[in-house]
Amino acid sequence: MRKKYSVMGLFSDFEEVFCALEDIKKNKVPGVTVDDVRLMSPIEHPEIDEVLGERPSHVRRVTLCGSLFGIIGGFYFLVTSQSDFLVQPQGGKPVVPIPSNIVLTYEMFILFSVIATVLGFLVLSGLLFGKREKLYSEKVGVDQIAIVLDLNEETYEPIKALFRQHKVLEIREEVSK
Amino acid sequence: MKHIDEKAIDEEIKWAKINEDVLRHMETPRKAYWIALATSFIMFLVGLTAEVYQYRYGLGVADLNRSHMWGLYIATFIFWVGASHAGTLLSAFLHIIHAEWRRTIYRFAEAMTSVALMTAAIFPMIHLGRVWNLYWVVPYVSDREIWSNFRSPLVWDAFAITTYLTCSLTFLYVGMIPDLAICRDNARGWRKKLYVVLSVGWQGTDRQWRNFRKTYMTMACFLLPLAISVHSVVSSDFAVSLMPGWHVTSFPPYFVAGALYSGCAGIMTLFIIMRYFFRLEDYMTVNIMEKLCKMTFAIAMVWTYLILAEFAAVWYGHNQADKEVLLAKFYGPFAPYFWAMMFLAVVLPFTLAFQRLRRNMAALMVLSILFNIGMWLERWMIVSPTLSHAYNPESWNMLWPSIVQWCIVFGSLGWFGMIFLVFCKIFPMVSMYEVKEMVFHQKKDLLGHKHGHSHAGSGHVVGKPSVEGA
The missing domain is CATH 3.30.70.120 (Alpha-Beta Plaits)
Structure with a gap:
């Protein structure tokens, strides 16, 4: 051999x-x-x-996935939870208020982008599960x-x-x- | 005029020596380190005792049963969130613009961010009184289908600070991985086990560096807007209310500038302390401190402009309630603290315009502490005057915080000092690989100048300056 x-x-x-x-x-x-x-x-x-x-280096593709998940998932989470809690006093405001949801969606966009970037880095560099x-x-x-x-x-x-x-x-x- | 060499650090320093210095100093700091750690622990115990006392007798002992429902706790919360700002924000910003001098100081600045955020996060809990109900701000699925109120800036705070803490810690950790591998290769005992886990098998391969570079830059780009959004959100706690003195449109940029300013002052203090405790004079040089001072001065001027603009808006807006609050600061019961704040945070930074002072570590130590006291007073002057002079005359009163409040604020300094100093002992506070890169680039630039051409974009792969480390 x-x-x-x-x-x-x-x-x-x-x-x-x-x-x-x-x-x-x-x-x-x-x-x-x-x-x-x-x-x-x-x-x-x-x-x-x-x-x-x-x-x-494909790290940024993973970041993009995290960003999209943060924006879509974050906004969806807010909207569904607000729609699920109609007994909450609304104070004359809409049940799903766009301005305040934008602030929180923004935070979740960044949070999931960063988490995805780090996970992408660890996996793609072979640091997690790599040889x-x-x-x-x-x-x-x-x-x-x-x-x-x-x-x-x-x-x-x-x-x-x-x-x-x-x-x-x-x-x-x-x-x- | 005396010529000053403006090099950030000596480019002749050997790479092996960088490792040796940083690792040795982690193991054997000066005696002053242990004294500071013991002092921090005692301060923390004082705060803890006050906190236990508060739980035993209720929030009344903190004088929070009157109109001053926020008092020192929330003022100190803003102070710590602000102090957390400069570390990650400056590290990310200076990384994006390729400022070389950032390399020796960013690690402890980022650590300061994370620890200051941890300190800030305990204040809303202390302030709540019933800390066991803290989870009410966390959005989770409950069997009664109750959700937190996402319209409330206090819930925004919870989101923003959790995001900022998570991202800052990961940014700090990712930037530290190559150094943790160096620690792993040199440590023994429990440290070795810790570094083996944390370094996640880093070997410095080209694939790892390539992904590392992209990751770090991407994270820096996300952290920059995040840091700005966090303090804007904190300012919304005030600005979206209708209280006199708080309902100001310039609050978000004013808070961000103030946070940067107090954060820079905090970095200056810790720079001098770290430099002395860990004998890092070769790396945390006077030239780097001078650059830091210039930046602090510039940020202080931006903040000064914004605070004056805020006064002008209130004055010419001629809303009586707003004006009353402003006058209470100018010559009412808050005047001594207000003018102390104006002197310490507005006038004193002008001393940084003098080069002789910018290169004097003892003077800078005193100045940076005074800046921070000024910025803490500024936070207090945001919270208390409005609460003591709002729309309802029945609630008008003057607050002098109780001993319990003071002890908890004092204890928070101990908590910060304790965690930060332990962190510095376990993890390298100067980034070894970044200092090597700094030395490498500095040397390359020097050779480029000597040979009369710039290295940038030369495209040649041979004939590069040796790293001279071996």
Whole structure:
């Protein structure tokens, strides 16, 4: 059975990481593309999208769902509860007063938008129910940047050589069958 | 004139040192921290004793059985809601406009927001008297088909404050996740267990950062209007009534500006305290404080304009009842408190125009406390004069709050201090990853200037400045 490798190269700065990624982009290791790369870093580099290419984030779609639920559900809740409580003294005002309901609907719109955004973030980032990276270094939280790749026997050694060429500080690996 | 380097922090600081400093100082604060915590606890006990006494003998001991049915409790409620304002609002606003100097101070400012809201939330409960009936404001399905009155601004309050507290806490938490992962990697014992749960497996992958960036910006965009709506809703408690002195159309912006002002003053006080307690002088620098002072000054001027506009509207509106309330403040029984408020909150902020003062921490500590006293008096001057001089002459009287009220207000300061200080001991009060980003950008800008070009939008992926952390 062919072995599979997870390899993590730790680098001291973004410059070397980006150079290594440029080489991967230039197909210096056939069979490995920049789409296979996962990056771990202590901060988000502002130009990371230029290096890795646009990768989608669907958090805002989840936010939109939360917003719509907050507006529609919030207003519906108010209207139904007010219509259900006709014995309440109305003081000459309508049973379903639009101005005060707008205030409360607004609050519920924001509340559910924020809750949906956070849930979306946790789920889409793989933090809740997600698969974690097997290889992790505490140094990523300090000052080092990691490139993580899943490789096969053909690409394993060339990638390690490429990492060394770009002054990798440490290489960690895990073998699976 | 002496040249002042305007850098927010030293860009040569190593990334590893940022982690070390913040984590070490969480573990070993100065002795003053423990003294402050003990003092807060004693103050809290004083408030708790007064509260128990009030339950034992009824709300009469708080002198709330006359026309002053709101008194100090609601004035202090508004004060705490206001104090909660600046943290999240400024953090969100400064994040949206990419103000770099926000990065070292936003964490404790957001924590201040959440804790101040928790403090504010206890005042309506205390004021209710029968706290076990608090759930009446919560809209829930009952077998008698009774619902709360959604037309009441007090129910709006319950909605708005619950929303603001939930959103502020989540905003604080989400912004803290990368730092909680750093804490997880370095902690031992019960702290490790806590951080493992709270960091939800953060590893700093590009996917996590990408979603994090979008999430944080989206939340900031929602929090900005929310914070404004919350204090507008609080102002509606007054403005939608027909009471003289309260039925004013400028109340919502006036309340929002006042909240921002007292919140900024609160941030100034806590900035100095945190800086000293946790030895964070390298991160909470004088330059950042100076920027904070300038912002406070600007907000104080907006608030000053709005309070003067309110007086002018009442004066030229020539509604006799409204005018009577205003005159009671000018030279009636409330004059000493009113003019103290005017001096502390309107005149004193002009001292912030002087650079020498803006860079003097001791003077700023005193000033920020005085601003807050001024803003607390302002809240009291909104509530009490109207209640003591409303339309019914039979109810006219002057309130000097009872000792029970004072003790509970005093206790609320202890409650705030206690929770805030415990929070600071458990969670990093300076955002480590944001400070690293700040150092990174500052260094990049510096190199950009040296090489005679701007980094922004250069589009090159190689030749970037090293992060220099390793």
